Amino acid sequence: MTPHLSRRALLLASAAAAVAPAVLPGAASAATRAASGAPYAAYWYPDSFPAGTPGPGITWRSLKAWRAEDDADLAFNSATVPLARRFTPVPVNTTARAGQARIQSLVSFGPTAGNPSQGAATADxxxxxxxxxxxxxxxxxxxxxxxxxxxxNAPVVDAAHRHGVPVLGSVFLPPVAYGGDLRWTRDMVQKDSFGRFPLAQRLVAVAAAYGFDGWFINAETGGGDAALAADMTGFLKELTALGRPKGLRVCWYDSMTVSGSVSWQGALNDRNKPFFQAADSLFVDFRWSRSTLAASGRTAEQLGRSRYELWAGVDVEANGWNRSVDWDAIIPVNTPDVVSLGFYRPEWTRNHLPAGRTPAQFHAADDRFWSGQSLDPSRPTPGDPWRAPALAVADRSTVDTLPFATVFNTGHGLRWYESGKVTSDAPWNHLGVQDRMPSRQWVVRTTGQRPTVAYDFSDAWHGGSSLLVGGTLTAPTTLDLYACRLPFTADTVVELVHRSESAGVTVELALATGEPSGPGQPHPYTNVPLATPGRGWTTTTVRLTGLSGTVRALGVRLTGTKGPVTWRLGSLAVRDKAAQNPSAPAGLRITAAAGGDLRFAWQPAPGAVRHYALHRVLPDGTRRFLGATCQRAHFVPGLRPEPGESAARFELRAVGELYTASTPVTVTHPW
Known part of the structure; x- marks a missing residue:
């Protein structure tokens, strides 16, 4: 990929150890020793290693030598949430399109080494x-x-799958100037005695074992020849062919050409199209122009492929929404989309914020990036030079089966809440326990003053966040929350947990069983009055009497009568029978301990489970939340004895889709 200043700094820092490849005999034993400590996201070299020894906190591993049965951290790193099916609702504006351009994001969630498998004790x-x-x-x-x-890592895959988004691992063969060595490219495409590509088979095995959806292949090491390019093409063909029956996909980055040289084309053309034909999609380097993208789209169609299998790279790592982009070259307003869109490093929305940034600050920036300057996809700001994705690409939803529930948990927080009470005051992040989030953040329909809508981290019903609406409501205001396809019967109920921190607010459930009359039009909501919320959490259950069919949209309608309103929603659920507690897991045990660093494992509970929650029972009988995960294993660092405590007691519960919990299973750890 075209070098970038921030990326250069990262690569140069690690390049000193990568002068010439050599085998590192101690790598396997190092991995075994690490099995008793913190688990991290997995990373490998194709086969051989750099000269010298790895730096602190780094373990060199060979992909060729990897075997699932020898992977001591596999239970911590394997995703468990299946890829959800999606549907496309009627767009909330007249510019977002379905069936044309799509969006791919290349995101660095953490460093290569030392990226925690299951979240960390920070909300940042x-x-x-x-x-x-x-x-x-x-x-x-x-x-x-x-x-x-x-x-x-598993949290990213589980969160993405819950929203119907496939996740690809990455293969990065870096430029020589940044530590790359052509040996690693040759290692990757080595053949066995039958002419097969062992590392293609290994990549498929890794994706299957870890539960993700394919690979992004980026070969930027120069010095190759046509023979190496031919081997790379064969490798891609085998990787794609082996992965396709397993639902895997392969994306090739526009770097190596058919001559074996690295020459970024900014286009699909004769110099790179064999790689595209061997893969499922192509990330077009940032050197594209309006004419090269138009020609690339035509070339893809001449090959019998969709032009939307080409991702036109847009580098937002340094400037985010301030990046000047020729949007009409990719997603023009008045003609069909030319190709798809590939964002490079949209986590700028977090990284550009100053030290001490809060979750609320991050989400405000992320809303601006995806929804546009107005923060409302249904009301775009005229003249905004940033063509936000919500204004160009139709949103999708996975809310189509009962039961459905959300506590508006974003996957990080300043503390952890259960039933409105703090059970841990430690900051945390774990994307795997993120809810299915509202697909249109934030569509507000009112003839009056628009209130602010945001995730809030100062109070929650469950998890780390709730949904907060604030401002003076000069007219009734409807907040769209979920586009859905939820079939319901006479027994179906909608349940909300909410609270008001101001007097004089009337709350109604907004529910639609029909579609909007067209793009940009509101849903035909029926508004059902709710009990007036108090300053404490209020649970309201609504039976769908007199309605029939399918719930197409869920929202709330707020009316203020006494000045500014502060109202929050902690939980929203739709169910067709009384909530049942899930079955309990079994076999809870501590598999490794190093001081107060403990590894837990258990057998999964039968039936549907959303995630597992681990607590410590303190000597006074209260429970302290330690973590939640979708996996069947969990690591907890830094535990210490409580005063007078000879052994620590732990409880594990299975948590269902409606956030009901099983009976606990317990284990103790002597100090």
């Missing part, structure tokens, strides 16, 4: 919530001094 994290505009996420990273092949 790229906890994206605008999944509805994404078609594919690339778990971007890799460096010459740490490893070149990255498997996405």
């Amino acid at each position: 994290h790229y906890a994206l919530t605008h999944w509805s505009y994404l078609d594919e996420l690339v778990f971007w990273g890799g460096s010459s001094g740490e490893g070149l092949i990255l498997a996405p």
Whole structure:
């Protein structure tokens, strides 16, 4: 990929250890020793290693030597949430299109080495919530001094899958100037005695074992020849062919050409189209122009492929929405989209904020990036030079089966709440426990003054956040929350947990069983009055009497009568029978301990489980939340004895879709 200043700094820092490849005999034993400590997202070299020894906190591993049965951290790194099906609702504006351009994002969630498998004790994290505009996420990273092949960590995959978004691991063969060595490219495309590509088979095995959806291949190491390019083409063909029956996809980055040289084309043309034909899609380098993208689209169609299998790269790493982009070259307003859109490093929305940034500041910036300057996809700001994705690409939703529930948990927080009470005052992040987030953030329909709408981290019903609406309501105001396809019966109910921190607010459930009359038009809502919320959390259950069919949209309608309103929504659920507690997991055990660093494992609970929650029972009988995960294993660092405590007691519960919990299973750890 075209070098960038911030990326150069990263690569140069690791390049000193990567002068010439050599085998590192101690790598396997280092991995075994690490099994008792913190688990991290997996990364490898294709086969051989750099000269010297790895830096602190880095373990050099060979992909060729990897076996699932030998992977001590596999239970921590394997995603468990299946890829959800999606549907496309009627767009909330007249410019967003379905069936044309799509969006791919290349995101670095953390360093190559030392990226925690299951979140960390900080709320400062790229906890994206605008999944509805994404078609594919690339778990971007890799460096010459740490490893070149990255498997996405489980929280990212679980959150993406919950929203119907596939996730690709990355293979980064860096430029020579930044530590790359052509040996690693040759390692990747080596053949066995039958002419097959062992590392293609290994990449498919890794994706299947870890539960993600394919690979992004970026070969930028120069010095190759036509024979190496031919081997790379064969490698891609085999990788694609082996992966396709397993639902895997392969994206090729516009770098190596058919001559074996690295020459970024900014186009699909004769110099790179064999790689595109061998893969599922192509990320077009940032050197594109209006004419090269138009020609690329035509070339793809001449090959019998969709022009929307081309991702035109837009680098937002340094300037975010301030980046000047020739949008009409990709997603013109008055003619069909030319190709798809590939964002490079949209986590700028977090990274550009100053030290001490808060989750609320991050989400405000992320809303601006995805929804536009108005922060409302239904009311774009005229003349905004940033063509926000919500204004160009139709959103998608996965809310189509019962039961459905959300507590508006974004996957990070300043503390952890259960039933409105704080059960841990430690900051945290874990994207795997993120809810299905509203697909249109934030559509507000009113003839009066628009209130602010945001995720709030100062109070929650469950998890780390709630939805907060604030401002003076000069007219009734409807907030669109979820486009859905929820079939219902006479037994179906909608349940809300909400609270008002100001007097004089009337709340109604807004529910639609029909579609809007066209793009940009409101849903035909029926408004059902709710009990007036108090300053404490209020649970209201609404039976859908007199309605029939399918719930097409869910929202709330607020009317203020006594000045500014501060109202928050902590939970929204739709169910067709009484909530049932899930079955309990079994076999809870501590598999490794190093001081107060403990590894837990258990057998999964039978039936549907959303995630598992681990608590410590304190000597006074209260429970302290330690973590939640979708996996069947969890790591907890830094535990210490409480005063007078000879052994720590832990409880694990399965949590269902409606946030009901199973009976606990317990284990103790002597101090």
